[in-house]
Amino acid sequence: MMRVGIAGYGVVGKRRRACVDRNSDMQLVAVCDRTFESDGTFPDGIRYYPDYRRLFSNNLDVLIVCLTNDIAPEVTIAGLERGLHVFCEKPPGRDVEDIIRVIRCERAHPDLKLMYGFNHRHHDSVRDALRLIRSGELGSIINMRGVYGKSKLVTFNQPYWRTKRHISGGGVLLDQGIHMVDLMRLFAGEFDEIHSFISNSHFGYDVEDNAYALMRTENGVVAMLNSSATQWRHRFHLDINLSGGSIILGGILSSSKSYGAETLTVVRADHENDGGDPREEMIRYNRDPSWDEEINSFAENILSNKPVESGSSLDAFNTMKLVYQIYYADPKWRHAFSIPNPADQTSL
Numbered sequence: 001m002m003r004v005g006i007a008g009y010g011v012v013g014k015r016r017r018a019c020v021d022r023n024s025d026m027q028l029v030a031v032c033d034r035t036f037e038s039d040g041t042f043p044d045g046i047r048y049y050p051d052y053r054r055l056f057s058n059n060l061d062v063l064i065v066c067l068t069n070d071i072a073p074e075v076t077i078a079g080l081e082r083g084l085h086v087f088c089e090k091p092p093g094r095d096v097e098d099i100i101r102v103i104r105c106e107r108a109h110p111d112l113k114l115m116y117g118f119n120h121r122h123h124d125s126v127r128d129a130l131r132l133i134r135s136g137e138l139g140s141i142i143n144m145r146g147v148y149g150k151s152k153l154v155t156f157n158q159p160y161w162r163t164k165r166h167i168s169g170g171g172v173l174l175d176q177g178i179h180m181v182d183l184m185r186l187f188a189g190e191f192d193e194i195h196s197f198i199s200n201s202h203f204g205y206d207v208e209d210n211a212y213a214l215m216r217t218e219n220g221v222v223a224m225l226n227s228s229a230t231q232w233r234h235r236f237h238l239d240i241n242l243s244g245g246s247i248i249l250g251g252i253l254s255s256s257k258s259y260g261a262e263t264l265t266v267v268r269a270d271h272e273n274d275g276g277d278p279r280e281e282m283i284r285y286n287r288d289p290s291w292d293e294e295i296n297s298f299a300e301n302i303l304s305n306k307p308v309e310s311g312s313s314l315d316a317f318n319t320m321k322l323v324y325q326i327y328y329a330d331p332k333w334r335h336a337f338s339i340p341n342p343a344d345q346t347s348l
Helices: 011-022 052-057 072-081 096-107 124-135 173-186 289-306 313-329 332-337
Strands: 002-006 025-032 048-049 060-065 084-091 114-117 143-150 193-200 208-217 222-228 236-243 245-250 262-268 279-285
Touching: 002 011, 002 052, 002 262, 002 289, 011 025, 011 048, 011 060, 011 289, 025 052, 048 052, 048 208, 060 072, 072 084, 072 096, 084 245, 084 289, 096 313, 114 313, 124 173, 124 236, 124 262, 124 279, 143 173, 173 193, 173 208, 173 222, 173 236, 173 313, 193 313, 193 332, 222 262
Parallel strands: 002 025, 002 060, 025 048, 060 084, 084 114, 143 222
Antiparallel strands: 143 236, 193 208, 208 222, 236 245, 245 262, 262 279
16 A cells, blocks of 8 residues: 655645545545645544645655646655655646756656656547557548637636746646647657747736647648637647548546537548548547546556656656747747747756
């Protein structure tokens, strides 16, 4: 039985607790959150603290980090240095340098597992799409077009730290759009040519409310992305066009239920005979096992001493690097916030 501590006991921390409680190989021991006024114990025996350092007074095996972007790298490193396996929510920090610091610490502790919560990878629709792409049944990817948008920078009672650059590091792209960036990398590989426009003209915070990117991989796959906080009807949509058809991810199951039904549409093109109206098959998903699947996968990595294959620190680094390449590619945004060139931050 692995003894677990959770650093950050807000909405996400409580949701992760539910995953731990459902995992037969894990037992929650303690949590921390700055909203607690003092040390104490819940009626079920779980201890709580206002300071994450107090978590380490318990005999823990695993640390789950659900904290703000400015402190998440510090706590992740603290957990590794105390011999704990660590699961940390995305993003891994405020910038590329944060994840580099974590990876350097991770490499000093090769027996420990570190995994990042890129939750969308574990949705059934995404897993099915990835299997179909890797099978080669629909040929090779030509291009992708993705939109991930919500109606505000701060929605569903989220804290306002997300609008403050010194805490968050970025706006809607780093907070939500990072999932779409990560999926585009997952499906197509690494992008080495990036063009972008970044804007904060609507809400006026010092973080972006829209990011528009046009990217290309070395082997010619082109991806177009809009990460938006001015999408009044919440939307998740990703078209993946391949040489033999298309895969369309529409909607995503979430706690808010505002992104619509989660569907996977498979288009099988008959270029000679379909007249531009090919046969389609749609799968609709009515449950979201992704949160449990993430924690169960992490537990299995630990118990079986297997490497983390999805959501690894390298995944986190490459996704974070691509987010900052998108920021850097807009010269106005780059100069306004003195964003360093991610190409100069590759030394791990």
